[in-house]
Amino acid sequence: MSNCVTIRVPARLHLGFLDLNGRFGGDGGRRFGSVGLPLSEPETVVTLSRSAETSVQGQESERAGRHLSALCRHLGIRANHHLTIEEAIPPHAGLGSGTQIALAVSAALRTLHGLPLDPSGDATLLERGARSGIGIASFATGGVIIDAGKDDSNAPPPVIARLPFPDDWRVILILDHTGHGLHGENEVAAFRTLPPFPASEAGEICRRVLMGVMPALVEGDLPVFGASVSAVQLMIGTHFAPAQGGVFTSQRVEALARELADAGAVGIGQSSWGPTGFAFASCEAAAAEMVGAVRKPIAEGIEIRIVRGRNAGATINSVELNLVGS
Numbered sequence: 001m002s003n004c005v006t007i008r009v010p011a012r013l014h015l016g017f018l019d020l021n022g023r024f025g026g027d028g029g030r031r032f033g034s035v036g037l038p039l040s041e042p043e044t045v046v047t048l049s050r051s052a053e054t055s056v057q058g059q060e061s062e063r064a065g066r067h068l069s070a071l072c073r074h075l076g077i078r079a080n081h082h083l084t085i086e087e088a089i090p091p092h093a094g095l096g097s098g099t100q101i102a103l104a105v106s107a108a109l110r111t112l113h114g115l116p117l118d119p120s121g122d123a124t125l126l127e128r129g130a131r132s133g134i135g136i137a138s139f140a141t142g143g144v145i146i147d148a149g150k151d152d153s154n155a156p157p158p159v160i161a162r163l164p165f166p167d168d169w170r171v172i173l174i175l176d177h178t179g180h181g182l183h184g185e186n187e188v189a190a191f192r193t194l195p196p197f198p199a200s201e202a203g204e205i206c207r208r209v210l211m212g213v214m215p216a217l218v219e220g221d222l223p224v225f226g227a228s229v230s231a232v233q234l235m236i237g238t239h240f241a242p243a244q245g246g247v248f249t250s251q252r253v254e255a256l257a258r259e260l261a262d263a264g265a266v267g268i269g270q271s272s273w274g275p276t277g278f279a280f281a282s283c284e285a286a287a288a289e290m291v292g293a294v295r296k297p298i299a300e301g302i303e304i305r306i307v308r309g310r311n312a313g314a315t316i317n318s319v320e321l322n323l324v325g326s
Helices: 061-075 097-112 119-125 134-140 184-193 199-219 222-244 251-262 284-292
Strands: 004-019 032-050 055-058 081-087 144-147 159-163 170-176 266-270 277-281 302-307 315-319
Touching: 004 097, 004 134, 004 199, 004 222, 032 097, 032 134, 032 170, 032 302, 055 061, 061 081, 061 097, 061 119, 081 097, 097 119, 097 134, 119 134, 134 144, 144 199, 159 199, 170 251, 170 284, 184 222, 199 222, 222 266, 222 277, 251 266, 251 277, 251 302, 277 284, 284 302
Parallel strands: 055 081
Antiparallel strands: 004 032, 004 315, 032 081, 032 144, 144 159, 170 277, 170 302, 266 277
C-alpha cells in the first residue's frame, strides 16, 4: 500500500455544446452534449500522503480540503492526510479547474488506500459534470472527446466518440488573468434566463461535428477542423452573448484571437464561459510565427501560450516508503 501519491490531471478546452435544449423529436431527449480536448498544460498536480494530522496547503486548498473530507466520509476512511496542491489550473477560466481538482483528490485518496478508481461516481458525489462530461472523460484518456449530453438521471454524460488529436497540431491559448467566466449561481442563472437555443442551429452544430470535426481529425485536415470549430463557436457564442457581454467574455481575448486569425490561425473560439480563448495551428513553428505577429505590447494580465493537445489521461505516481529501513 502506498504512503504517498501524486496525481497530474489535464486542463481541457470546451469546444462547444451540441444541443442546449435537447428537444429531439419532442420527447425531451438529451441536453447539452459537448466536444472537448484535454491539453498538455496547464495541469492540476496534487500530492497526498499519510499524516498524524490532516492538513491541506497550496492553491485551491479550501476547495480541495472540502473534497477530501467529503470523500473520506463517503468511503469510510478515518485516517489523517497531508494534501498539497502543487499546481492548479486557473479557476473559473473555462479550463475545467473544478472538475479536475475534484478528480485529482479522488484518485489520490483511492490510490493511497488501495481502492479502485471511480471518477464518474466521485464526480457525481462532488457535484461535478452537471452539463459536460468532457472533464471527467479527460481523466481517463485524451484526444478530442464527444459526449452525448445529460438524460433524466444524475449520471455524467456518456462518451460516444474519442478521436486522437494530431501530434503536430498546436493549440494557442489566450488567457486573461484579470477576469473570470460565469460560474456557480451566476452560471445557473444564465442558463435559466437565456432563450431556447434554436433547433435549426443545434442541428447545424451536430452536422458540423459529425461531418466536419470528426472526419477532419481522422484525415488530419486542419482547415476543415478549424472552420467547423469556428462555426460551432460563433453559434454558441452568439447565443451566450447576452449573459457574457459578447461572443467572447473578454474583449481583450477576442481582439487577440482576431489578430491570430489574421495571421493564419484557425478554429477561433472561447472555452466554456471563458475568459480563455483558443486557436489552432498546424505545427509548433507555425504557432510561434502567428504569436509573433500579434501586436506588441500585450496588455498586462494577458498571456499567450502554445500547448499541445493531449492524447492521454491523468497520470498517477505512488511511492511506498520503507519506514523501517532495509
